Amino acid sequence: MSVELGHFALAVALALGLALGVLPLVGAQRHDARLMAVAQPAAMAQFVAIVIAFATLIAAFVNNDFSVALVASHSNTDLPTELRVAASWGSHEGSMLLWSLMLSGWTCAVAAFSRTLSSVLRARILGVLGLVSVGFLLFLLFTSNPFERLLPAAAQGRDLNPLLQDPGMVFHPPLLYMGYVGLSVAFAFAVAGLIGGRFDAAWARWARPWTTVAWCFLTLGIALGSFWAYYELGWGGWWFWDPVENASFMPWLVATALIHSLAVAEKRGAFRSWTVLLAILGFSLSLVGTFLVRSGVLTSVHAFATDPARGVFILAFLVIVIGGSLILFAWRAPTIGAGNSFAPISRESMLLANNILLVVAMAAVMLGTLYPLVLDTLGLGKISVGPPYFEAVFFPVMAPALFLIAVGPLARWKRSELPPLVTRLRWAFAISVVSALLAPLAAAAAGVDGPAWRPLTSLGLAFGFWIIAGVVVAVTDSLRTPGRRFALAHAGSRARMQPASVWGMHLAHLGMGAFVVGVTLVNSYQISTELRAEVGHTIELGDYRLHFTGLDHVTGPNYDSDRGHFEVRDASGKLIAELHPEKRVYRASGQPMTEAAIDRSLLRDIYVSMGEPLGGTVWAIRAHIKPFVNWIWLGCVMMAAGGFLAVADKRYRRRLAQRESRAVASARA
Amino acid sequence: MRSLRFIIPLLLFAVIGLFLYKGLSNDPRKIPSPLVDKPAPAFSLPVLGADGRAWGPEEMRGKVWLLNIWGSWCAACQIEHPLFNQIASAGSLPLVGLAWKDDPAASTRWLERLGNPYTVVISDRAGRTAIDYGVYGAPESFLIDKRGVIRFKQTGPFSAEIIRDQLMPLVRKLEAEPGA
Amino acid sequence: MSDQPASVPVDEERLKALSEELRCLVCQNQSLADSSAELAGDLRDEVREQMASGRSDDEIKEFLVARYGDFVLFKPPLKQTTWALWAGPFALLGAGAGAWWLVQRRQRLANDAGRSTGAPAGPADKAGSDTAGPAVDPAEAAREKARRLLD
Numbered sequence A: 001m002s003v004e005l006g007h008f009a010l011a012v013a014l015a016l017g018l019a020l021g022v023l024p025l026v027g028a029q030r031h032d033a034r035l036m037a038v039a040q041p042a043a044m045a046q047f048v049a050i051v052i053a054f055a056t057l058i059a060a061f062v063n064n065d066f067s068v069a070l071v072a073s074h075s076n077t078d079l080p081t082e083l084r085v086a087a088s089w090g091s092h093e094g095s096m097l098l099w100s101l102m103l104s105g106w107t108c109a110v111a112a113f114s115r116t117l118s119s120v121l122r123a124r125i126l127g128v129l130g131l132v133s134v135g136f137l138l139f140l141l142f143t144s145n146p147f148e149r150l151l152p153a154a155a156q157g158r159d160l161n162p163l164l165q166d167p168g169m170v171f172h173p174p175l176l177y178m179g180y181v182g183l184s185v186a187f188a189f190a191v192a193g194l195i196g197g198r199f200d201a202a203w204a205r206w207a208r209p210w211t212t213v214a215w216c217f218l219t220l221g222i223a224l225g226s227f228w229a230y231y232e233l234g235w236g237g238w239w240f241w242d243p244v245e246n247a248s249f250m251p252w253l254v255a256t257a258l259i260h261s262l263a264v265a266e267k268r269g270a271f272r273s274w275t276v277l278l279a280i281l282g283f284s285l286s287l288v289g290t291f292l293v294r295s296g297v298l299t300s301v302h303a304f305a306t307d308p309a310r311g312v313f314i315l316a317f318l319v320i321v322i323g324g325s326l327i328l329f330a331w332r333a334p335t336i337g338a339g340n341s342f343a344p345i346s347r348e349s350m351l352l353a354n355n356i357l358l359v360v361a362m363a364a365v366m367l368g369t370l371y372p373l374v375l376d377t378l379g380l381g382k383i384s385v386g387p388p389y390f391e392a393v394f395f396p397v398m399a400p401a402l403f404l405i406a407v408g409p410l411a412r413w414k415r416s417e418l419p420p421l422v423t424r425l426r427w428a429f430a431i432s433v434v435s436a437l438l439a440p441l442a443a444a445a446a447g448v449d450g451p452a453w454r455p456l457t458s459l460g461l462a463f464g465f466w467i468i469a470g471v472v473v474a475v476t477d478s479l480r481t482p483g484r485r486f487a488l489a490h491a492g493s494r495a496r497m498q499p500a501s502v503w504g505m506h507l508a509h510l511g512m513g514a515f516v517v518g519v520t521l522v523n524s525y526q527i528s529t530e531l532r533a534e535v536g537h538t539i540e541l542g543d544y545r546l547h548f549t550g551l552d553h554v555t556g557p558n559y560d561s562d563r564g565h566f567e568v569r570d571a572s573g574k575l576i577a578e579l580h581p582e583k584r585v586y587r588a589s590g591q592p593m594t595e596a597a598i599d600r601s602l603l604r605d606i607y608v609s610m611g612e613p614l615g616g617t618v619w620a621i622r623a624h625i626k627p628f629v630n631w632i633w634l635g636c637v638m639m640a641a642g643g644f645l646a647v648a649d650k651r652y653r654r655r656l657a658q659r660e661s662r663a664v665a666s667a668r669a
Numbered sequence B: 001m002r003s004l005r006f007i008i009p010l011l012l013f014a015v016i017g018l019f020l021y022k023g024l025s026n027d028p029r030k031i032p033s034p035l036v037d038k039p040a041p042a043f044s045l046p047v048l049g050a051d052g053r054a055w056g057p058e059e060m061r062g063k064v065w066l067l068n069i070w071g072s073w074c075a076a077c078q079i080e081h082p083l084f085n086q087i088a089s090a091g092s093l094p095l096v097g098l099a100w101k102d103d104p105a106a107s108t109r110w111l112e113r114l115g116n117p118y119t120v121v122i123s124d125r126a127g128r129t130a131i132d133y134g135v136y137g138a139p140e141s142f143l144i145d146k147r148g149v150i151r152f153k154q155t156g157p158f159s160a161e162i163i164r165d166q167l168m169p170l171v172r173k174l175e176a177e178p179g180a
Numbered sequence C: 001m002s003d004q005p006a007s008v009p010v011d012e013e014r015l016k017a018l019s020e021e022l023r024c025l026v027c028q029n030q031s032l033a034d035s036s037a038e039l040a041g042d043l044r045d046e047v048r049e050q051m052a053s054g055r056s057d058d059e060i061k062e063f064l065v066a067r068y069g070d071f072v073l074f075k076p077p078l079k080q081t082t083w084a085l086w087a088g089p090f091a092l093l094g095a096g097a098g099a100w101w102l103v104q105r106r107q108r109l110a111n112d113a114g115r116s117t118g119a120p121a122g123p124a125d126k127a128g129s130d131t132a133g134p135a136v137d138p139a140e141a142a143r144e145k146a147r148r149l150l151d
Helices: A003-030 A039-062 A069-074 A081-087 A092-112 A119-143 A167-196 A201-232 A243-268 A272-295 A308-335 A347-377 A387-410 A418-445 A455-479 A488-497 A500-525 A630-647 A654-668 B002-024 B077-090 B104-114 B128-132 B160-176 C012-021 C038-052 C057-068 C083-113 C138-150
Strands: A527-534 A538-541 A544-555 A559-569 A575-579 A582-586 A592-595 A597-599 A604-613 A618-627 B065-070 B095-100 B120-124 B140-144 B150-155
Touching: A003 A039, A003 A092, A003 A119, A003 A167, A039 A069, A039 A081, A039 A092, A039 A119, A069 A092, A081 A167, A092 A119, A092 A167, A119 A167, A119 A308, A167 A201, A167 A243, A167 A272, A167 A308, A201 A243, A201 A272, A201 A592, A201 A630, A243 A272, A243 A347, A272 A308, A272 A347, A272 B002, A308 B002, A347 A387, A347 B002, A347 C083, A387 A418, A387 A455, A387 A500, A387 C012, A387 C083, A418 A455, A455 A488, A455 A500, A500 A618, A500 A630, A527 A538, A538 A618, A544 A604, A544 A618, A559 A604, A559 A618, A575 A597, A575 A604, A582 A604, A592 A604, B065 B077, B077 B095, B077 B104, B077 B160, B095 B104, B095 B128, B104 B120, B120 B128, B128 C038, B140 B160, B150 B160, C012 C038, C012 C057, C038 C057
Parallel strands: B065 B095, B095 B120
Antiparallel strands: A527 A618, A538 A544, A544 A559, A559 A575, A559 A582, A582 A592, A597 A604, A604 A618, B065 B140, B140 B150
16 A cells, blocks of 8 residues: 555545534535534544555554655664554654644544434534644644655655554553544533533533543553653653643643543533533643644654744644634633532532532643743753742642542532541541551651652641541441441442442542552662672662672664663562663664563562663663652543443443333343 | 623633743753853863863953863764864854863864864863863853853854854854953 | 662661652653662762762752752752742632632622622632623522522
8 A cells, every 4th residue: 555545544634624624514404404414424524544554554663664655763673562652653643643643643533422412502512623634634634744765765664653662662652642633522522512602511421421432541641651751761750740741741631620520511511611611621731742743843752853934833723622622711701500519518519629620730731831922032041941940839739739639528518517427437537647657657667768758748638638537437338338337238239239330439539548658759769879899799678689790792673672681689689580681772773772671569669770881891880779659540540440331331321221211121021 | 791701711722722832943952141241260170181281261261262062972062073173163253162071082082083273182081171161061161251251152052053153153253352 | 669778777767858858860851769770879879879978958958069060859849940849839829718718708798789690600810700690590599599508
């Protein structure tokens, strides 16, 4: 398949996108069923076209077609096949094509699973998605054509950036984009709703599962990125408050606020205009993130090769999409209408607080990320805003939100009383305070090396255990028959009575608790060392001894590496693990890469990486002990799992429920 | 009246969008030098190939001169080097080259190949003097006046336009100033 | 990674902490501690030597800022141009708290005014709404009730 076919397919996709974007919207205004009916087939056809386009690009990579410019600059015959596939999205152009593919996929999914939506609403949603796709396809075709030819063809490619030659990096962009692009569905729902002026509970109910799934993918994508950075970059860090990381974190914060806000909108009809604004904001931040990464406006380790011309295009696109939707909001939001009222102490008021806190947190991150740009533009000098700033500012803002995680699920809708809440949570409070004070003491008593006790350690642990204990309280309460004492026999049936969405919530909150505990413990008790070591040397780190037993040479498919061998023993001399970190040099690019060796467990990671060769068998070695670091990513996975569980709730599978009730009825007949 | 609230998000976006647009024409990697209009830091570095003879900026007191940080490993330095050769043959501005973190043999060979426009070439192998001058990449150049004050810093290679439109007019202005 | 990591003995924890606050100028957004660039190594050696000669963290930072500008600090100094940066998040937090309180107040006033549904109940300052929306239709209301019972 030649890439010209792919190029043509993209053009077809653009035409289909225009049809999808314009006709159904016109049809919805005029209640013209034929025009509205264009939406579904157009969406599916567009998806097929983009799949074809992407397939031709992947084929070009797999077949080492170096007459395609992208393949010549990002691939190599020595690159393993699976990485050649991943290389297709390892460049700006390829990743934009991936964006378009995902957008089209989500559009298709909405077209397929929206039979129960009114045709007017469906036509509008698909229409908005179609218009967004037109923007991306225009950008692709006019400024970032992935199918450009390189003539004469190169004899060999320049190889994929070694940083990207890794399974973590293979899956990180697709997961992340699934999240970014998934937020466009909520956005389309919001805009469609604003156009139509209808925001009843049905609107919120349709929007909820789509938004939650997008949030799950975004969570996984960010977590995978962090996990990858931890083992690939060689110095054991997992979050750097880098502008591009922040660009993915801001939509996540807003998406989290959105899924909570949708819950209120669905159940109580309140917060409707706020929910609409959040939906617009979430996708807007995804787009702004795209802009930041590709325009050269901010420096980042993640930045693609930058091109201000592209930056102008994306900015224009941003202005049209975000500006347009915000104008629509300013104009139509007054017609949205209010929902039911609620008392100062109620689940609604706590979710309102949660929303406000998350948006403030997002604004704080945005402030820090854009401030250097603002000062520079105003001619007020160049400054750097890095981790010290974000850490100082982010945790105070998030702390009240963390506190509310335990309280919110226990509060009743519309009106709740404070004294019963306090009573139910008193044990949770006690546990969190006690464990926060005891844990550092226990650690010190056990002789755990590391920095002396810091107040932040206890504070972090207090919040983490508070959240976990709060979930336990909520779960045991729900398993108890009201008014009676807890009985294991009844717990099972009570558990089944709880809908999946509630269990999903508990799982996600539990994940958050695990995350907070992991972050606190790793920041407080991690130990690092950096020194010159020779074969035969033993490095002492905390309770462990690392024997540097040997060094050898490895020839990989497209790299050469020096591999060190380490035996890790505990204080008693027992062998715990054998670690083989590598320092690779990729032949095509000459770029060096550190491959750290990590012995992982739930309680700690032992992390060794090779720095620079210092002559002979002497190397600069970095080693870390990272206690509980895996709780960070396990917490994220639990959060995403909770989200998926919530979406699996029968409530959303109306057909399934109807079928079941019909089956029961016919069985009885 | 209350519905004016709904315009707030749009206004905020307009402000942010404006900054993003302005930001496109910025270069976030260019760091302005805080050393302009401050005295050039003193140093004592060995002259290239002169077996240990030391040289310092005080030897240029009373003259307007250009300190150029370069290296044989630096690709961009080759872009501006022909322009320096022209300046040297015209005699319009004394040039002092500082070979930064460079192997002296490699520096010498590079100059033999590409021409030596410098009145003197000094070697900063450890890079400490460069740090003193706030150097973070090569090439960088400092225009220093008769009293030893840095008056202009060029980050990155010179172009003919910059030399013609910014550097030389300033040189003429500084030449007219009284010496120390 | 410095070439001679143990050449000049200093408090390594202190060196690491300070290096994490300083920016590697030739990297894309990395700290001196994390970077393997040559200039970063030179700067780390410079910091190490200054520490060994007894300079304080603040003096070392001043030394670098005098040569490279505020850009070299990852923790922006509190100046006239940066007070908006440092005060911003806390001001926003205050504004958020204010917004929350305002919404509660409006709710309370509405509840006091009458028990009718459709009382103004918009959240947050950005998107308050006080026109009563279209009445929720009865079938919806019944379904809502059922769902609420399940929760």
